[in-house]
Each structure stands twice: as C-alpha cells, then as structure tokens.
Amino acid sequence: MPNPPPGLSERDFTTALGRIEEVVGREWLFTSDEDVALYRDAYSPLWGEDQERFASAAVAPISVEEIQAIVRIANEYRLPLYPISTGRNLTYGGSAPVYSGSVVLDLKRMNRILEVNERDKTCLVEPGVSYFDMYRHLRTNGIRLWIDTADPGWGGLVGNSLDRGGGYTGMDFRDHFDAHCGMEVVLPTGELVRTGMGANPQSKTWQLFKYGMGPWVDGIFSQSNFGIVTKMGFWLMEEPEAALQVSVSVPRRRDVVRLVDVLHSLMCEHTIPSQTTVGSPVMNGSADPELVRLRTSGGAADADWDRYAQAQGRPFWNASFVYYGARKVIAAQWEHTKDRLAGIAGVQFRETASYTFPLSDEQVEAVPDKARLGIPSLNLFGSRNAPGATPSEGHLDFSPMIPPRGEELIALADVTGKIYGDLGLTPSFVGGLMFHARTMICFHAVPTYRNAADNRRTRQLFETLVRSCADNGWTIYRIHAHFQPLGMQMYGFNDGALHRLHETLKDAIDPNGIVSAGRYDIWPRHLRRDRA
Amino acid sequence: MSRHRRSELRSRFFLAIAIAHVATLPAAAQDAPFPIAAWSRTTAAPETTGSLEERGAAVFNNWCSACHSRGPQNAPGTTSLQFKYQGALPAALEDREDLTPELVALYVREGIATMPFLRKTELGDADLEALTAYLVKN
Numbered sequence: 001m002p003n004p005p006p007g008l009s010e011r012d013f014t015t016a017l018g019r020i021e022e023v024v025g026r027e028w029l030f031t032s033d034e035d036v037a038l039y040r041d042a043y044s045p046l047w048g049e050d051q052e053r054f055a056s057a058a059v060a061p062i063s064v065e066e067i068q069a070i071v072r073i074a075n076e077y078r079l080p081l082y083p084i085s086t087g088r089n090l091t092y093g094g095s096a097p098v099y100s101g102s103v104v105l106d107l108k109r110m111n112r113i114l115e116v117n118e119r120d121k122t123c124l125v126e127p128g129v130s131y132f133d134m135y136r137h138l139r140t141n142g143i144r145l146w147i148d149t150a151d152p153g154w155g156g157l158v159g160n161s162l163d164r165g166g167g168y169t170g171m172d173f174r175d176h177f178d179a180h181c182g183m184e185v186v187l188p189t190g191e192l193v194r195t196g197m198g199a200n201p202q203s204k205t206w207q208l209f210k211y212g213m214g215p216w217v218d219g220i221f222s223q224s225n226f227g228i229v230t231k232m233g234f235w236l237m238e239e240p241e242a243a244l245q246v247s248v249s250v251p252r253r254r255d256v257v258r259l260v261d262v263l264h265s266l267m268c269e270h271t272i273p274s275q276t277t278v279g280s281p282v283m284n285g286s287a288d289p290e291l292v293r294l295r296t297s298g299g300a301a302d303a304d305w306d307r308y309a310q311a312q313g314r315p316f317w318n319a320s321f322v323y324y325g326a327r328k329v330i331a332a333q334w335e336h337t338k339d340r341l342a343g344i345a346g347v348q349f350r351e352t353a354s355y356t357f358p359l360s361d362e363q364v365e366a367v368p369d370k371a372r373l374g375i376p377s378l379n380l381f382g383s384r385n386a387p388g389a390t391p392s393e394g395h396l397d398f399s400p401m402i403p404p405r406g407e408e409l410i411a412l413a414d415v416t417g418k419i420y421g422d423l424g425l426t427p428s429f430v431g432g433l434m435f436h437a438r439t440m441i442c443f444h445a446v447p448t449y450r451n452a453a454d455n456r457r458t459r460q461l462f463e464t465l466v467r468s469c470a471d472n473g474w475t476i477y478r479i480h481a482h483f484q485p486l487g488m489q490m491y492g493f494n495d496g497a498l499h500r501l502h503e504t505l506k507d508a509i510d511p512n513g514i515v516s517a518g519r520y521d522i523w524p525r526h527l528r529r530d531r532a
Numbered sequence: 533m534s535r536h537r538r539s540e541l542r543s544r545f546f547l548a549i550a551i552a553h554v555a556t557l558p559a560a561a562q563d564a565p566f567p568i569a570a571w572s573r574t575t576a577a578p579e580t581t582g583s584l585e586e587r588g589a590a591v592f593n594n595w596c597s598a599c600h601s602r603g604p605q606n607a608p609g610t611t612s613l614q615f616k617y618q619g620a621l622p623a624a625l626e627d628r629e630d631l632t633p634e635l636v637a638l639y640v641r642e643g644i645a646t647m648p649f650l651r652k653t654e655l656g657d658a659d660l661e662a663l664t665a666y667l668v669k670n
Contacts, residue, residue: 028653035652038641042648060653090648108653128653132598153598365605378598382608383645384615391612391645 002031002056005080005101007526013056016077017103020059023069028109030058039087039104041096043394045448045455045462045482053096053481055082058104064186064230070105071190071228074514078526081105082516083228085127085159088152091397091445092163093481098518099527105228113137114231115207121145122181122207124233127158131376144239144358146374148173153376158232162222164478166435168275168372170324171267173237175436177222182206184231185221188510193227207233223478224502225516226509237374240324244334245353245372249281249315251346253305256317256406260432260440262340263319264404267434271333274322274372278406278440279431281314283413287426296421299414315348322372327356395445396458396483398465400474402432402440412442412474419464423457441477466490481519488521503528588666591659592626595650600625609647625667633664 004013021029030036039055046052061067074081082102087095097104111128116138123145125134131149134157138145148167150160161176173179183195193199195218198206210216220226250259256278266272282305285291294300294308309316323330334351341347355363355373364370370377383391402408413430420427432440446462449455463486466476470490479487488499502522506513513524592600599609602624614623622628640660643649655663 030652034641038649038651040649042643043646058651087651087654088648094648095651106651106653108651368605370606376598377606379606379608381599381646383612383647387615387618389615391616393645 002033002036003101005056005099005103008077008079008101012077013079016073016079017057019073020070020103023066023073024059024061028060028062030060039095039097039106041090041094041481043090043094043396043448044096045396045459045480047448047450047452047455049452049455051482053098053100055097055104056101058106060106060109062109064184064192067105067107067186067228067230068190068192071186071188071514074103075189075512078512079103079514080517081228081514082519083107083127085162085229086130086154086156087159088130088154088156089159089163090152091395091480092478096481098481098484098516102517107228107230110230116141116143116145116236117207118143118145120208121236121238122233123236124182124207124231125157126231127156127229129158130154130156135374135376145236146173146239147234147236147376148176148179148374149371149376150176151371151380152378154378157234158229161232161234162229164222166275166441167374168322169374170237170273171270171437172235174275177219179235180218180232181208181210181235182231182233183218183221183229185227185229187227188512188515192230198233207235220505223520225519225522226505228515237324239357240326241357242327242330243322243324243353243355243357243373244330244351245320245322245369246334246337247318247320247350247352248337248341249318249348249350250344251306251309251315253282253302253309253316253410254406255344255346256409258344258406259317259319259341260404260406260409263321264434266337266340267437271336272321273324276319276321276434277431278317278319278409278434279429280317280413282309282312282316283430285312285314292421292426295413295417295427297414298418298421315346320352392447393450394448396448396462396480397443397478398446398462399441399443399476399478400465400469401477402442402474404432404434404438404440408474409440409442411472412469415468415472416444416465419461419468423461423464425457425461442474484519485521584662584665587659588662588664591655591663592666595655595659596625596663599647602626612645628667629669631667631669633668636660636664636667 004010017029017031036055036057039058044052059070061070080099080102082097083105084095085107087106087108095104107127109128110126111133112126113123113129113134115124131147131153134147146169148169150165150167161180164177166176167174182198184198185193187193196206196212197203197209199212221229260278263272263276267276283295290308294305323333338349364375367373367375370379402412409432417427428444432442434440446458448458462483466483466486475490476487491498499521506522507525510524513526517524517527599607601607601610603610610623617623637660640650640655
C-alpha cells in the first residue's frame, strides 16, 4: 500500500482506496510503486530531488457516474485528487500532481468522440480523446472538417484547451480555449453541471452558442482546480479548397518593426488567417563566438547586427504563414500582402508549399509542416539532431507574451540573451508567434535533465527569465506546475487581489479542497498555512 | 514484415475503428439528453480478431509509429536512433532483430531521452505483450 497523502491517516487512506476500487474495479486502481511511477512528470525540473511531486495512487474511471462516486468518497476523507485528461501536458507538468500525495484521476479511458456534426461543424468529446484520435476519426469517416492540433499530437482537445494551449490554423480555432463551446463539469461536491446552452436539456445549440444565460462561467474551469471537465464541445474548421504556405523575409534587424506592424494589420483585417511566426535566421543561426557575443551583450547596435547578418548572407527576419480558402481568394490575399509589404527595402516573398484538398494518405505523410494543416504529429519531439549529439531529455516551455511590435521582440531578445550570457549559457531561439489576435508569444524551450545539478541551473535560469520578462511587461501566459506560484506572483496587482479572488472561489466551490490542490497556486484553505 | 503486409494491417486497424464508430451506443451514453451521431472508443488495447502479432502491429501503429515508423519523414524517434547508431543497428524498430521482451518493456515503462514512459491506461500490460510479440523477432 502506498504512503497516504499528508494529513490523512493510513486507515482512512486504505478505506478510501478500497471504496474507490469498488467503483472502478481492481484493474483501474493503481497503487504499486511501479504503476504509480508512470504518473511522474517525465520532464520534471526536479527529477529525483526531494521536491519532485509524486502521486500516492492513481484511479482511472470510465464514466461520469464513476467520477461522481469517486469525488463523493474523496470528500468524505478529504482525499486530494488530481484529474488529468490525456496526461501529456509535458513541458508544463505532465501527469504528476502539483500537491504530492494526491491520487491522480486519470481520464484517459474516457476517450469517446460523442458527436461530430458535419453540418454545424462542431464536435463533443470526452477528456481522453487525443488529437491523433480525433484526426483519425475525421479521416476514417471521410468528414471534411479539420481539427486544430497542438504541436505534439499525443495531447488532447480537452486538456490542452483547459490549459489554454494553441495551434496554427484559422483564428477561430487555434486558441483552443476560445474554440470550445459548452462544457460538462463534475463539481468538487460531485454535482454535475452543463454550461452555456447545455443547461437546457433540450437545447439544440450547446455546441453553437457559448454563453447561455447568466454569468459565463467556463473560464473558471481553465488553468484552475474548480471542477473536473467531463465533456467539451469544439468548433471545427471546414476543410478549405486549397492552402498556400508562404514566407516573407527582410534583410535588416530594425525591419522587423515595419514587418510586424503590417502582418498584424493583415491579420486584423482577416487577410492572413493563420498563426504567423516571425523568426530570425540570423539570431537562431549556428552559435559562433561573434553571434554569442552579440546575443549576450544586452543590446548590440543595429549596425553591428546588420554587418553580421550580411557576412552570414542571411535575411535578418523571416515570417511564415498560410492562407486557407478558394484558390482565387488566396491569390488575391497573397497579392495584397505583397503590396502592403513592398515598401520594405530588400523584402523577399516565397511560396513554400501549395495544397489542394482533400489530401491522399501519401500526401498527408509528405506534408512537412503538419500542424499548419491541422495534422497531428510528434515531429518536434526528436532527441538527437546530429550524429553523436547528446540526446535531449526534456524541456520546459518559457512563453512570455508581448505586444505585436517588432521593437518589443528585439528588446526581449536583448534581455533574455543577456540572462543566458550572465549564466554562462548559449541563448536560445528567438521568435514571435502570433497565436492570438492581439499578441505575440515568444516561446523558447528551456532544457530539463535527469540530474539535479543541471536541473538546478535550469530552475535558476527559468526563474530569472520569468522575473525579468515580467519586469519589462512581458508576462507569461502559462507555466510548468513547479513554477505556478512564481507565475502567479507576476500577476500581483493590489497585493495579489486576483490570487485572493481565485482562492475565494476555491473555498466556495471546493470547500473540502479535494480537486487539484495547488494548481496555478490555488490552494484550499486547509493547505494554505503549509504553503506559506 | 513486408511493407504491403504492414499497410494491410494498418488498413485493418482503421477498419476496426471505423466499425466501432457505428456500433450501438453503450448504456452509459444513452442517458445523454442530446443526439449522439457518432462515437468511438479507441481502447488502450486496439481490438483486432487477428493473432497476437497482428494486435501488436495495431498497438505499434497506435502508440509508436508517430515517432518510430520507418521514416525518414514523420519519425523523430527513428531519426534520433539513426544519429545514435550511425548504421551499426537499424534505426527503425520494426527492422531490429535484436530486441528482447525486457528491452521493449524497459523503454515503454521507463522511457528514454525525450520519450516519456506510457501509463497503463494508454498502453496496458496486454498491449505490451502484443507489442513485444510484434517487435521481438527471435
């Protein structure tokens, strides 16, 4: 029998697990060390250290009724539960609980695609449905609708949406929480709630109209611990006639100001429909000593950078995006884009891929940039990228959000580059990704390891990046479980009023504090003293 | 296993899923007060009526091929192993002659490098047995 969660007697823990086993059956309650170890955070920045978060057990229900029964038992014993959907939120904490000793409520078995409505272009799914599952379902059944997938296709629609992840296709779809429409939630008391129009059992518009009547509460179930989402509706994108992937490059460092201004304007007027990535072939080039010096200087002059770029023979910035729709419309959008950007001296335009749908299986296999067509893959998850390379072991996503302005992107590169340099490290990727309508996210991966010494350095780097970026107004939008208290500190207006509101809601909705204690630093009342 | 055979197994797997999509609703879903036009339950153990090896092929397609197909496209795991072995061993797991049940179990349950371990709700012990039958040649 595993160790009980803190504060729970061994007798109560054993009794509670015994009753849970009666609900789900012996096969789906995991208590052995080797089974529970499968719920560790595979990319943990605390791997093997005392602070690493561990589950005490895991349970995998198959139905809403089983979840309700488990939640009621948990309330009786104040047994902490930690729900996961596909459990693949790697880089942000994976399947490990925030509060050590919690029992993981693994919803992977609840993997039904309950409805795909081709006419309305919507779906309703359970938490265990992965992007691969959904893509396979649509393709196998000849349904000409697209999902918008996160980079790793092993994630799921529900979990990624609830952590407010993103993808690459149309504006209505790539902000995954914004693309949802309607939820079913088991509250921490065990009561079942449907949001929006789903609160009318006869409703024909649950997946069509988000708000229903009264306060729209869906947002409180994202990045939180106020309930266990058991169904979620999503809007799906109609397969277009065609797609054209293009790139635009500009030669000088300061050109990014005009480039981003125009791209943002084109996105706001709906000429560019897709996520747009602005990266630097120069700053992300091979790390020679001169590049490292420029990157870590904290603000090298534009003239120095431009001389370096010219010597490298590379354009300083490159933007990549996709048009979806009828061929005639795409041609007009592309021409209009070129007209708008023509004023930048030395700008170059390139068509990188063109598609007519539907694609054959062979064509799908051959698409290099799959997520931009809503095709799930794991193509970004290789360990080695060269012969003899040391394999990577994991990473955290560092994801500050900036205004869509080129000068902010330059400033962020200067600030983060200096942080890396001061710690004796080579700076990471520089780029701005316009997932959302009015911001850029400047993702980069911070490596994690299976040894404490390297992870200590990673944690120091990550914390410095978070604080420095927040000081500059570039707050992160999502963060690994270990750093959630730090992340919430950056949202500290009026002595942490927002955080106090979160915990006020927690007390009202989850009085026994049984669901995901500590997630996004929201703690139940009885654990707040320990945290301090 | 020939490419043709593998392709046939993949087709069968998709066919099994397609059949599942139109199957009768389970009792648990029938209380839903909204129309359910389609449903699927892609089980942790893909159900095929074939041999253990054929079921292992379905498990491989479901859980491993997104990284470990023969590639080089869409196979980051194969690419990584190509860099690791540099020709000393085949990079694609389906071409390996030296895999043992212990090795397959080790990587599935403990992971390696960026490959995370798989939980039993994803790839259960019966799936692991089938996968082993598919990948272990000797």
